[in-house]
Structures are given as C-alpha cells and as structure tokens.
Amino acid sequence: MRYNFTVRKWWVWILVLHFPAVLLAVSPQKTIASTRVTPELRASLTADYLIDVVVSPHDGDAWTRLAKRVTGDAERWQEIAAFNNAGDNLTSEQRVRVPLALLRPELQRQIVATLFPRDQLTDSGWRHVIVGGAGVEGESLWNIAEWFTGRGENYAAIREANSNQGLSTHSGDVILIPRELLTAAFGGEAEGRNAPKTAEARKTENDPDERPTADANVADATLEVSPAGLPSLTYERGAAEPFAVYRLQKGEALYSSVAIRFTGRVYAKDVGEVLGRIEKFNGIDDVARMPVGYPVKIPMELLLPEYRPADDPTRIANEATKRESAKLARRTRATGLAGVRVILDAGHGGRDVGTLHDGVSESSVVYDVMCRLKKILEKRSAATVSATRDDRELFTSPRYDLDEDPVVGVNLRWYLVNSLFRRSIKSGTAREKVVFISIHADSLHPSIRGAMVYIPGERYVTGSYEKSGKVYFARAEVREAPVVKHSEKESLVAEGLSRDLAESIIDEFESHHLEVHPFNPVRDNVVRDGNEWVPAVIRYNLVPTRLLLEVCNLGNRRDRELMKTKEQRQKIAEAVYAGLVDFYDEREDGPVVAASR
Numbered sequence: 001m002r003y004n005f006t007v008r009k010w011w012v013w014i015l016v017l018h019f020p021a022v023l024l025a026v027s028p029q030k031t032i033a034s035t036r037v038t039p040e041l042r043a044s045l046t047a048d049y050l051i052d053v054v055v056s057p058h059d060g061d062a063w064t065r066l067a068k069r070v071t072g073d074a075e076r077w078q079e080i081a082a083f084n085n086a087g088d089n090l091t092s093e094q095r096v097r098v099p100l101a102l103l104r105p106e107l108q109r110q111i112v113a114t115l116f117p118r119d120q121l122t123d124s125g126w127r128h129v130i131v132g133g134a135g136v137e138g139e140s141l142w143n144i145a146e147w148f149t150g151r152g153e154n155y156a157a158i159r160e161a162n163s164n165q166g167l168s169t170h171s172g173d174v175i176l177i178p179r180e181l182l183t184a185a186f187g188g189e190a191e192g193r194n195a196p197k198t199a200e201a202r203k204t205e206n207d208p209d210e211r212p213t214a215d216a217n218v219a220d221a222t223l224e225v226s227p228a229g230l231p232s233l234t235y236e237r238g239a240a241e242p243f244a245v246y247r248l249q250k251g252e253a254l255y256s257s258v259a260i261r262f263t264g265r266v267y268a269k270d271v272g273e274v275l276g277r278i279e280k281f282n283g284i285d286d287v288a289r290m291p292v293g294y295p296v297k298i299p300m301e302l303l304l305p306e307y308r309p310a311d312d313p314t315r316i317a318n319e320a321t322k323r324e325s326a327k328l329a330r331r332t333r334a335t336g337l338a339g340v341r342v343i344l345d346a347g348h349g350g351r352d353v354g355t356l357h358d359g360v361s362e363s364s365v366v367y368d369v370m371c372r373l374k375k376i377l378e379k380r381s382a383a384t385v386s387a388t389r390d391d392r393e394l395f396t397s398p399r400y401d402l403d404e405d406p407v408v409g410v411n412l413r414w415y416l417v418n419s420l421f422r423r424s425i426k427s428g429t430a431r432e433k434v435v436f437i438s439i440h441a442d443s444l445h446p447s448i449r450g451a452m453v454y455i456p457g458e459r460y461v462t463g464s465y466e467k468s469g470k471v472y473f474a475r476a477e478v479r480e481a482p483v484v485k486h487s488e489k490e491s492l493v494a495e496g497l498s499r500d501l502a503e504s505i506i507d508e509f510e511s512h513h514l515e516v517h518p519f520n521p522v523r524d525n526v527v528r529d530g531n532e533w534v535p536a537v538i539r540y541n542l543v544p545t546r547l548l549l550e551v552c553n554l555g556n557r558r559d560r561e562l563m564k565t566k567e568q569r570q571k572i573a574e575a576v577y578a579g580l581v582d583f584y585d586e587r588e589d590g591p592v593v594a595a596s597r
C-alpha cells in the first residue's frame with residue numbers, strides 16, 4: 001500500500017471529516033440532494049459531502065421513543081442527544097440530527113439509494129458512483145468508508161481495492177467498496193454502529209426477511225433489492241388507500257416476490273386472492289408481461305408488519321414484542337441435552353391423515369420423522385424423550401383412539417403435554433429444559449418449497465381456556481387441570497425461547513442442505529382466509545419452548561418426491577436433532593451473538 005498524498009491534504013481531511021457536527025452546527029448547509037424518507041425524517045447530501053439526517057419529533061415525543069423509531073434502540077437516545085448538544089427534554093420544535101450510522105439499516109439504505117441513485121450492489125461489493133460537483137473534488141474516501149463500512153479508517157482498504165483511484169475523487173468516478181467491508185445495512189457483515197447490542201443480534205442475523213434469496217442475488221443492477229436481500233419499499237401514505245411501491249426485479253414473479261413475500265400469504269387460495277387484488281389495484285392485465293423495474297403498488301393494509309413504514313404503529317408494536325421477548329427469554333445450557341425433557345408430537349394420526357397429495361399422507365411421513373428423531377435423541381443424547389402418540393392412539397390415560405374425532409384428538413394432545421410438563425417440573429426439571437415439538441407437513445401454494453416453523457406469538461396467547469364434555473373429563477390429564485392460562489410474561493418468554501429454538505432448527509436445515517421456506521421460515525402466527533392465529537397444539541400448551549414444525553410443503557412436487565425417501569426423512573430428523581443440540585449448547589444465560597450463517 002502506498003500513500004502519496006500531501007500533508008496539507010491530511011490536515012484538511014482531519015478537519016472536515018472529524019468535525020462534521022461542528023460544521024453542521026455553524027453553517028447552514030447548501031445541499032446537493034435532499035430527500036424525505038419518512039414523514040418525519042429528511043436526509044440531505046450537503047455541499048461538503050456529509051449526509052445530514054434531520055428528524056422532526058412528534059407532538060409529545062420523548063428522546064427514547066424517537067431513538068427507538070429511527071435507530072431501533074431506545075437506549076441510543078443519549079448518543080443522539082449528545083450529538084445535538086441537547087438536554088433531557090425533547091420538544092416538537094427541535095430539529096434532531098442523527099448520524100447516518102446510527103439509523104436503522106433499512107433507513108440507511110433508503111437514504112443512500114435516493115442520494116446516490118446510480119449506486120449498485122455487485123458480487124464483489126458496493127459500487128459507489130461519485131456525485132461530486134463540476135470541477136471540484138467529490139466525496140472523500142473517508143466519507144465513503146464511514147457510510148458503507150461504518151469506519152472512516154477503512155478508506156485505506158477501499159483505496160487498495162480501487163488501485164487506479166487517486167486519493168481525491170471526481171464526479172463520475174466509480175469506487176468499489178469490497179463486500180467484506182460493508183456493514184449489514186449494505187449487505188456485508190461488518191459491525192456498523194447500528195449493530196445490535198443484545199440478544200436481538202441473533203434475531204437480526206437470522207431475520208428471515210434478510211436471507212438472501214436466489215432472486216435477490218440476480219437483482220444486482222439496482223438498489224431496489226438491498227444487498228442483504230431485504231427488499232426496499234417506498235410508501236405513499238397520502239393516497240386515499242395508502243400503499244407501498246416495490247419495483248420488480250429481474251427474474252421475479254408477482255405471486256412469489258410480491259404476494260407471498262410482502263403479505264405473508266402462503267395458502268394457494270390466499271395467494272390467488274391477494275394477487276387478484278394487487279392486479280386490480282395496479283390495473284395490470286397481463287401478469288406475464290411485467291417489465292423489470294415495474295413499480296408494483298401494494299395496499300398498505302396487506303403488508304406484513306415488518307414491511308410497513310418504520311414508524312407504523314403495528315410495526316413498532318411488533319418489534320417491541322420481539323425485543324421484549326428476546327430479553328426475557330433466558331436459555332439454560334445443557335451440553336449433550338443433559339437433563340432436557342423433549343416431548344415429540346407427530347401431527348394428526350388415525351383417520352385424520354392430515355394433508356394428502358398423490359398418495360403421500362402427512363400423518364404417516366411425520367410419524368416416521370418423529371420416530372427417527374426419537375431414536376437419535378435416545379441414542380446420542382442424555383435427553384429424556386416422550387411421544388404423544390403411536391400410529392393409532394394418543395397416550396392419554398385412558399388412551400384416545402385417533403380414529404375418533406380429530407378435533408378432540410388435538411385438544412387432548414395439549415392436555416397431555418401440559419400434564420407431562422407439570423410432572424417434569426415436579427420432579428425438578430427446569431422450565432427452560434422442557435421442549436415441545438409438533439411435527440407436520442404443509443399443504444401450501446405449489447410454488448413454495450421447504451420447512452417453516454410456527455411459534456406462539458405472544459399477542460395470540462392470552463387469557464384462559466378450557467374444554468368440557470365427557471370425552472375430556474374421562475381423562476386424568478384433563479381432570480388434573482381443566483383450565484389453561486398464560487400470563488403476559490409467560491407468553492413473552494415463550495415467544496422468545498420458541499423463536500430461538502425455531503431459528504436453531506431452521507439454521508440446521510440450511511446446514512443440512514434441506515429446503516427452507518424462502519421468505520419467512522419462522523412465523524408467530526398462521527395467516528389464512530383473512531384470519532390470523534396460533535395453532536391450538538402450541539396455543540394452549542404450557543411448555544415455554546414449543547413449536548410446530550412444518551418439515552416441507554407436500555403441495556410442492558419436489559418436496560413430496562423427496563419426502564417419500566427414507567434418506568430425506570432421516571436427514572430431517574438429523575437436522576432437528578442438531579437444532580436442539582445447538583439451542584442448548586450455544587450459550588449460558590444472557591445474550592449471545594450468533595455465528596454467521
């Protein structure tokens with residue numbers, strides 16, 4: 001590496017680059033470009049090539065609330081207040097400046113996409129096209145390093161990667177920021193200043209929406225899909241029916257890349273309905289002939305919470321629950337699953353075959369997977385394992401014949417599990433060491449492949465519930481405790497622990513080269529026919545760490561063919577086992593930063 005710039009330039013650099021706040025404070029900036037990112041947030045590229053982000057507080061806002069909205073973390077308020085030389089009180093007249101690097105990654109991306117419209121992501125990294133001004137120097141390598149890598153010091157590495165580039169830049173120059181230097185906001189893995197500080201690090205790392213998809217990798221010619229595969233939406237909130245706009249990428253289809261991804265619909269009928277609505281809303285008559293870049297308008301109310309604007313109340317509430325549940329969920333370590341109690345449930349059974357495609361019945365394949373998993377656990381781990389059923393009966397006392405009512409069969413399952421849970425606790429097992437896994441196979445839109453996990457979303461698990469009737473009270477498990485109740489705290493803990501286990505299992509599916517649902521492999525509710533709920537077997541269940549695993553989509557031909565083979569079913573059992581081991585192995589108490597995928 002050679003540094004052949006002058007001392008004088010160094011000096012100027014240090015002055016300009018290390019005191020941006022001072023410069024902002026003393027001089028009203030001329031701007032090169034400016035954009036309103038959300039109704040409250042405006043970003044500008046100043047004549048000094050600084051990205052100036054200004055937030056207008058809401059009426060009655062507080063520092064913590066503002067910090068949470070724009071950075072994702074309420075605790076960052078002090079950093080922001082200090083940056084503004086402000087006191088503890090925030091008024092709606094104040095204009096609050098926020099360093100770009102502190103913003104939520106998606107806001108950073110949106111700002112950069114607008115201020116630098118010619119930038120793009122390529123396989124080797126981020127290509128930044130210098131905006132500059134006519135005849136004068138453009139934005140400095142230091143600035144570029146700060147924006148995209150989170151550290152100005154990386155300018156040297158950037159320079160090395162652009163061997164023909166002098167230290168100064170001029171309008172139209174193209175600077176490559178190598179992929180390994182990029183922060184998560186721009187698709188890399190470098191720790192930016194917005195890097196999560198706590199347990200949610202794991203969540204963000206594994207955020208299903210940020211998983212790169214094949215489609216996203218193809219779409220490197222524009223900024224609409226971010227490097228990390230997180231698609232970028234713009235919002236039109238003033239419209240009679242507010243909507244988001246998504247630009248179709250190369251190789252993307254409306255049903256998968258828009259309907260399935262952004263609205264969370266997975267059942268064929270629901271996907272069809274949503275698609276029809278989107279077509280009508282956009283006045284599209286030929287779906288097959290939509291050009292790349294077509295701006296698809298999606299009615300806001302159809303969007304999953306995570307795709308709504310950063311200040312949308314549903315999204316904020318959703319994120320708050322995730323954060324809270326992650327905080328409360330304290331895993332315990334159990335090497336080799338010592339002292340762990342695993343309760344396995346194969347879905348359906350008896351006359352309830354579950355979904356049936358081309359002669360492949362859900363109940364029989366999932367029973368087979370369950371038996372394989374049980375065997376592995378008994379052979380290789382120190383866990384105690386029990387199952388809820390064999391191929392004919394449920395193991396209540398007395399047993400329940402699965403050729404009878406399937407609905408009763410489901411309800412007796414959670415009564416049985418709750419009874420097993422109580423017994424485990426009584427015999428001294430820690431609550432966190434009991435696990436419940438219900439194994440199913442999906443019947444979704446035929447285009448979708450792979451595994452998906454449902455966990456009990458806190459907001460769906462409230463109040464108390466009981467069943468009455470002879471068939472129930474004939475069983476010891478029901479008489480023992482007919483009413484099931486969850487406190488809010490229990491539901492939060494359950495969501496957090498269950499999400500962690502679900503992510504461990506999904507990670508292991510990927511490591512075992514098993515197909516995983518492309519958009520949202522971990523879900524806290526089912527969406528179907530316009531309703532949202534948590535499946536009964538985990539909804540009324542008391543085991544804190546519990547989930548329903550859909551091992552594949554039997555509605556997809558490829559998944560179905562594979563599922564017919566012993567090898568595939570064994571591989572799935574191995575992946576679930578590995579997920580369980582990881583979950584109890586990875587950490588003791590407290591937060592952990594997950595290893596990268």
Ligand SMILES: [Zn+2]
Pocket residue numbers: 347348354355362440441
């Ligand atoms: Zn099922």
